[in-house]
Amino acid sequence: xxxxxxxxxxxxxxxxxxxxxxxxxxxxxxxxxxxxxxxxxxxxxxxxxxxxxxxxxxxxxxxxxxxxxxxxxxxxxxxxxxxxxxxxxxxxxxxxxxxxxxxxxxxxxxxxxxxxxxxxxxxxxxxxxxxxxxxxxxxxxxxxxxxxxxxxxxxxxxxxxxxxxxxxxxxxxxxxxxxxxxxxxxxxxxxxxxxxxxxxxxxxxxxxxxxxxxxxxxxxxxxxxxxxxxxxxxxxxxxxxxxxxxxxxxxxxxxxxxxxxxxxxxxxxxxxxxxxxxxxxxxxxxxxxxxxxxxxxxxxxxxxxxxxxxxxxxxxxxxxxxxxxxxxxxxxxxxxxxxxxxxxxxxxxxxxxxxxxxxxxxxxxxxxxxxxxxxxxxxxxxxxxxxxxxxxxxxxxxxxxxxxxxxxxxxxxxxxxxxxxxxxxxxxxxxxxxxxxxxxxxxxxxxxxxxxxxxxxxxxxxxxxxxxxxxxxxxxxxxxxxxxxxxxxxxxxxxxxxxxxxxxxxxxxxxxxxxxxxxxx
Amino acid sequence: xxxxxxxxxxxxxxxxxxxxxxxxxxxxxxxxxxxxxxxxxxxxxxxxxxxxxxxxxxxxxxxxxxxxxxxxxxxxxxxxxxxxxxxxxxxxxxxxxxxxxxxxxxxxxxxxxxxxxxxxxxxxxxxxxxxxxxxxxxxxxxxxxxxxxxxxxxxxxxxxxxxxxxxxxxxxxxxxxxxxxxxxxxxxxxxxxxxxxxxxxxxxxxxxxxxxxxxxxxxxxxxxxxxxxxxxxxxxxxxxxxxxxxxxxxxxxxxxxxxxxxxxxxxxxxxxxxxxxxxxxxxxxxxxxxxxx
Numbered sequence: 001x002x003x004x005x006x007x008x009x010x011x012x013x014x015x016x017x018x019x020x021x022x023x024x025x026x027x028x029x030x031x032x033x034x035x036x037x038x039x040x041x042x043x044x045x046x047x048x049x050x051x052x053x054x055x056x057x058x059x060x061x062x063x064x065x066x067x068x069x070x071x072x073x074x075x076x077x078x079x080x081x082x083x084x085x086x087x088x089x090x091x092x093x094x095x096x097x098x099x100x101x102x103x104x105x106x107x108x109x110x111x112x113x114x115x116x117x118x119x120x121x122x123x124x125x126x127x128x129x130x131x132x133x134x135x136x137x138x139x140x141x142x143x144x145x146x147x148x149x150x151x152x153x154x155x156x157x158x159x160x161x162x163x164x165x166x167x168x169x170x171x172x173x174x175x176x177x178x179x180x181x182x183x184x185x186x187x188x189x190x191x192x193x194x195x196x197x198x199x200x201x202x203x204x205x206x207x208x209x210x211x212x213x214x215x216x217x218x219x220x221x222x223x224x225x226x227x228x229x230x231x232x233x234x235x236x237x238x239x240x241x242x243x244x245x246x247x248x249x250x251x252x253x254x255x256x257x258x259x260x261x262x263x264x265x266x267x268x269x270x271x272x273x274x275x276x277x278x279x280x281x282x283x284x285x286x287x288x289x290x291x292x293x294x295x296x297x298x299x300x301x302x303x304x305x306x307x308x309x310x311x312x313x314x315x316x317x318x319x320x321x322x323x324x325x326x327x328x329x330x331x332x333x334x335x336x337x338x339x340x341x342x343x344x345x346x347x348x349x350x351x352x353x354x355x356x357x358x359x360x361x362x363x364x365x366x367x368x369x370x371x372x373x374x375x376x377x378x379x380x381x382x383x384x385x386x387x388x389x390x391x392x393x394x395x396x397x398x399x400x401x402x403x404x405x406x407x408x409x410x411x412x413x414x415x416x417x418x419x420x421x422x423x424x425x426x427x428x429x430x431x432x433x434x435x436x437x438x439x440x441x442x443x444x445x446x447x448x449x450x451x452x453x454x455x456x457x458x459x460x461x462x463x464x465x466x467x468x469x470x471x472x473x474x475x476x477x478x479x480x481x482x483x484x485x486x487x488x489x490x491x492x493x494x495x496x497x498x499x500x501x502x503x504x505x506x507x508x509x510x511x512x513x514x515x516x517x518x519x520x521x
Numbered sequence: 522x523x524x525x526x527x528x529x530x531x532x533x534x535x536x537x538x539x540x541x542x543x544x545x546x547x548x549x550x551x552x553x554x555x556x557x558x559x560x561x562x563x564x565x566x567x568x569x570x571x572x573x574x575x576x577x578x579x580x581x582x583x584x585x586x587x588x589x590x591x592x593x594x595x596x597x598x599x600x601x602x603x604x605x606x607x608x609x610x611x612x613x614x615x616x617x618x619x620x621x622x623x624x625x626x627x628x629x630x631x632x633x634x635x636x637x638x639x640x641x642x643x644x645x646x647x648x649x650x651x652x653x654x655x656x657x658x659x660x661x662x663x664x665x666x667x668x669x670x671x672x673x674x675x676x677x678x679x680x681x682x683x684x685x686x687x688x689x690x691x692x693x694x695x696x697x698x699x700x701x702x703x704x705x706x707x708x709x710x711x712x713x714x715x716x717x718x719x720x721x722x723x724x725x726x727x728x729x730x731x732x733x734x735x736x737x738x739x740x741x742x743x744x745x746x747x748x749x750x751x752x753x754x755x756x757x758x759x760x761x762x763x764x765x766x767x768x769x770x771x772x773x774x775x776x777x778x779x780x781x782x783x784x785x786x787x788x789x790x791x792x793x794x795x796x797x798x799x800x801x802x803x804x805x806x807x808x809x810x811x812x813x814x
Contacts, residue, residue, distance in 0.1 A: 238765070262766055307571035311588055369744045372763060379589060379750050383569045396662055396748045 041503045041519025046226040047249040048515070049240040053207055053233050056190035059179040060131055062139035062510075067494050068231060068253050071512040072212055073114075074179040074195030077105060077124070078172060080509035082274040084327045084422065086172040090119065090196065094175060100165040100462045105175065107156045111219045113182040114193065114200050121152035126183035128160070142430045143177050146170060146459075167462040169329060170424040176509070198224040198516035209233050212515070225504065225519035244268065244497065251498040251505075253513045256372075257316035263497045271496035272316070273507030277417035278323045279312075279377065281486040282433040284441050285448070287412055288363050289355050296483040298349035301342040302384050309489040311380065312373035317491040322476055323434070325490055327422035327509070330458075330472040335480065347388050357389070363412035364395040368402045374415045377488065381415075407432065409441030421490070422509060425472060426459045433485045442484065454478040535796050542792035545785035552782055556601040564595035566752045575768045584774045587757070588764065596752035597775050603753045604782070607668045608733040612726055614672025619679025620715075620722060626680070627687025628710050638684070641677045649674040649732075650739055657745050664747045667740055671733045682725050686718040720797035724790055731786035738779055754779045 052065045059074045077091040086094075093106045111119040128150055131140040148161045160174070185194025193201050198220065199212035209232040214224050232249065234240040241259045243249045245266070252259075264270040281299055283290040290296055305319035318326070321335040350360060365382065368374045378394055385392055397405060405411050409432070418434065420427040428434045433441050436452045446452050454475040461471040479485070494511030504517035536542045555562070570590035578585045584593035626637040644652075649671075656670035690696060691714070699713050740746035741755025749756060754775045761772025 238762070256763075258763065258767075304571065311571055311574055367749075372760070375749060375760075376588060380569065380571070382750065383567070383589075386567075394748050394750070396744070398744050401658075 041225050041521060043225050043227045044520050045228040045230055046251065046502075046515060046518055047230045047232065048513075049234050049243055049249045049252045049255075050209075050231050051234055051237060051240065051254055054210075057193040057201070058138065058189045059181065059195065060136070060138040060140045061190075062177075064254070064493055067511065068513045069193075069212075070179065071197070071508055072199045072229065072515050073193040073197040073201070074181070075111075075197055077107075077175040077178045077180070080172075080176055082327065082509065084169075084274075084329075084509070086176070090180060091175065094172075096168055096171055100162070100168070100171070102159055102161045103171050103175070104157060104159045107158070108219060109156055111196050112217050113185070113196050114215065115182060115185070116217065117182060117184075119180060119196055120155045121158040122155075123180045123183045124158050124178065125150055125152050126186055127178060127181045130181070130186055131178070139430075140177050143174055143427075146174070164460065165462050167424065167459070167468070170426070170459070173424045173427060199229060202228070207233065218516075220516065224516035226515065229515050241497075244499065247499070250502055251496060251518070253496055254494050255497055257313040257491060257495065260492075260495050260497050261314040261316060267500060269496075269498045269500060269502065269505065271498070271505045271507060272492050273494055273496075273509075273511035274325065274327045275419075275422045275493070275507070275509050275511040276317060276325050276490040277419050277493045278320055278325070278421045278490045279308075279373070279415060279488045280323060280418050280433065281381070281413065281488060282411075282416055282441065283413045283484050283486070284409065284411060285482075285484040286442055289353070289359050290363070290412065290484075292353045292355055293481075293483065294349045294353035295355060295360070296486075297481070298346040298353070299486045300339045300346075300480055300483055301349070302346040302381070302388075303339075303486060303488045304341045304380060304384060305336070305488050306341070308377050308380055309491075312376045313489065313491045316495075317489050319489050320487045322479060323418055323421050323428050323431075323485070323487045324425070325422040328425060329468075330425040330476060332473070332476055335476065339480065343384060343387060346384075350388065350390070360390045361392055364393050366402070366405055366411035366414035367394050367396045368406075368414070368416070369396040369398045370402070373491070377415050407440055409439070409443070411441075415488075417491075417493075418485075418487075419493075419510075425475060426455050429455055448478075448482040448484060450478050451482050451484075532793070532796055536789070536792055539792055541788050545788040545792075548781055548785045549789065552601050552778075553605060555598045556605050559598050559602055562598065564592060564598055566591060566595040566599040567750055568592070575764060575771070577768070578770055585768065585770045587771060588760065593757070593771060593774060596757060597754070597778050600752040600754045600757060600775065601778070601782075603664065603747055603751060604734045604737055604779075607664060607671060607737040607747075608730045610668035611671035611675055611733040611737075612729050614669065615675030615679050615729060616722070616726060618672075619676040620683045622676070622680040623683025623685075624687055624710050624715060627684035628691060628706065628714065634684075637680070641680045644673070645677040647674075649736060650743075653736060653740055654743070654745055657740065662745055662748050664751065667737055667746050670740070671736045674736065675729045675733065678725060678729060679722065682721050683718060686721055687714055690714050690717055721794075724794045724797060727786055727790040727793055731783045731790070734779070734786070735783055 050068050054066050054069055055061050055063055057073065059070050075090050077089060078086050078094065079089045081087055090108055090111055091105045092108055095104045107119060107121060113119060131137045132144040132147060134141055137144060146162050146166050148163045150158055150160045152158050180196060181189050182194040185192060198215050198218045200215050202211040202213040204210035209230065212229040214227050218224065234243065237256045237259050240252045240255055241263060244252055244263065260270045281303065283296050285291060285296060309315055309317050309319055319336055321339040322332060324331040365378050367378045382392060382394060406414060406416060418428065418431040420430055429436050436446055436455050437444060439446060458471045458475050461467050494507055494513060496505055496507065498505055501521050502518055503521045504519050506514040506517045508514055536546055568591060573586050573590035574588050576582060576586045582592045582594065584597060587593055622637050622641065626634040652674055653670035656673065657666045660666035660669065696709060696713055699709050737746060738755030741753040742759045744759060746755055747753045757775040758772050761775065764771050
């Protein structure tokens with residue numbers, strides 16, 4: 001009787017999950033879940049699996065390996081909704097000057113750091129100074145290129161001045177990227193977190209994991225819900241999946257798409273954020289056949305994007321021909337149709353390139369051996385080229401050997417992901433292949449001045465709306481014509497797979513893990 | 522020549538007379554045949570059909586298809602070519618370098634023995650897989666690099682076995698007699714001692730084949746073996762493990778072939794050791810024991 005009752009319960013549970021799964025997977029949940037849901041959630045210890053250890057506790061180290069911690073130890077001045085709308089966080093208000101040459105930010109007055117000290121404009125100023133320093137600014141340094149200087153009229157106000165008129169979205173991107181660090185903790189922030197976040201560092205075992213405990217003085221009322229968050233590092237995605245299925249952990253952050261799809265079918269919740277990465281076929285247009293524009297353009301048509309997404313990422317993502325996520329203002333879905341898989345068209349462009357068969361095959365495709373999807377995508381492209389009689393070799397490298405070659409631009413072509421695809425369009429230029437200056441692959445002077453001009457046009461067009469749209473359209477057309485980078489599909493970084501009894505799951509616009517709203521049902 | 526053929530025939534007959542070694546020989550012959558004549562079989566290891574990805578075993582694809590819709594059976598057959606070629610090359614390198622080292626060290630003794638054996642000890646002290654990975658890091662990822670790396674790690678075993686054999690033969694009368702008749706050291710080493718040392722070396726060839734196949738598979742499993750799309754059993758295991766839930770056959774079938782191949786080499790090596798060294802096999806002893814009781 002008892003067994004029968006349990007079976008019925010289990011069936012009802014699965015029916016409930018089946019009914020709610022499309023909601024969970026349909027789009028990112030907003031960072032602040034509904035109050036009613038939040039109130040119903042219980043605290044406890046949230047056990048989270050991650051697949052790699054963090055680099056350090058500096059919020060300017062905006063690397064994916066740090067994504068599980070940044071928004072739990074720090075807060076931004078503002079946040080974005082999944083649709084890209086700016087909403088208050090540490091800043092209660094931000095007023096952009098009519099000439100778009102400055103922004104005045106008003107800070108909350110009830111925020112304190114982990115040390116107990118109150119947040120002031122001096123801390124924000126110290127954070128900006130660090131971000132603007134090429135040696136200390138890390139991933140936020142590029143964002144600071146628009147900033148001229150800043151002033152702090154009082155403890156709760158800071159005015160940031162720009163070198164030239166800046167589009168509104170670029171200003172809010174800067175504020176969203178500004179995560180105040182306590183001024184006196186800036187020099188030690190790599191090892192000792194110094195933020196205003198919902199959690200405090202409790203303990204850390206390097207290579208194994210770490211534990212966060214709730215910040216008792218956190219300014220968001222009723223948050224965080226879970227008293228503790230235990231992060232455990234799993235070296236294998238399959239081990240993390242097995243741990244979730246066995247109940248040893250409650251949630252996986254940053255697992256593979258394939259596992260997520262399988263676990264979703266098994267009744268687990270899957271949450272996708274609005275800040276995916278875009279996989280891009282990068283070509284070194286200063287080398288060999290890639291110096292030829294027609295040859296490069298041929299790859300726009302040679303990518304079986306649907307197949308690549310299905311095989312490489314279990315279909316979790318979108319096919320794209322431009323490096324933008326739907327939340328980006330430059331997103332244009334029509335390009336996917338225009339550059340649909342068409343080997344015949346690719347063949348025509350290769351023939352029009354005037355390159356000899358030896359030249360067409362005279363290059364190697366660098367492959368990141370540790371990244372399964374990259375290996376798969378590379379083999380799909382290799383096979384597509386072979387169908388056209390172009391036989392190329394794969395140069396598979398592991399770990400640091402690959403990263404070194406990629407960052408130094410020492411390759412003919414390779415697949416690699418780019419981020420910031422949901423932000424202000426020119427943010428794409430923070431990715432190595434898209435950089436307009438000091439491009440490690442294409443070097444200086446940039447071999448595609450029309451691309452540099454297009455980025456500059458976007459950067460300097462702050463209105464009217466038609467002009468802004470024209471600037472985005474122009475950039476999109478230049479991207480497919482210069483074709484030094486051919487996007488294939490977006491995919492989820494920071495994918496969340498959670499046990500059915502968790503509620504309040506959330507990711508921020510960049511797919512950073514937000515634990516403060518998560519609780520047990 | 523006819524004596525060699527007669528001897529080979531006799532060994533073969535004795536191998537076939539044992540159930541275990543006969544099965545092992547049959548399996549290895551089938552794998553070798555498939556590897557050599559793969560081009561003549563109606564199998565395509567590279568043809569991708571993305572819509573046909575991860576389909577289970579069927580009449581068209583006996584072992585199912587992989588994540589790119591390629592025929593797993595075709596890749597297992599062509600993977601045999603990779604494994605056997607690597608094993609053959611590695612064993613050749615190991616034997617060609619290891620046997621002379623052991624021969625010189627054992628025959629001359631003294632400082633030459635000490636120097637050569639310390640060199641062998643250095644090689645022996647390095648974990649084979651780590652050494653092979655370091656070699657590949659230097660030489661680059663290719664079948665030739667894997668073959669050389671695996672071959673070098675096999676040198677110590679040949680050197681030590683040959684040296685041990687030479688030490689037992691060095692003071693035998695027939696060797697002393699050749700010396701007394703003015704036979705040179707080179708003549709004595711290669712014409713007198715070596716022909717009488719073949720048995721353990723031959724057994725080691727078979728044993729090292731299984732070690733080489735396993736090491737090659739391990740390198741591919743770790744992602745430093747032959748680069749894709751060249752089929753390799755280790756590479757198939759590496760990729761297949763990611764699909765264990767959706768397509769268990771993907772890792773299991775190549776893994777089974779790999780296991781059977783290594784097992785066959787081991788069984789064959791053991792049987793050869795028994796036959797060539799004139800030892801009675803365990804079954805015979807057991808039967809004799811049963812009879813006496």
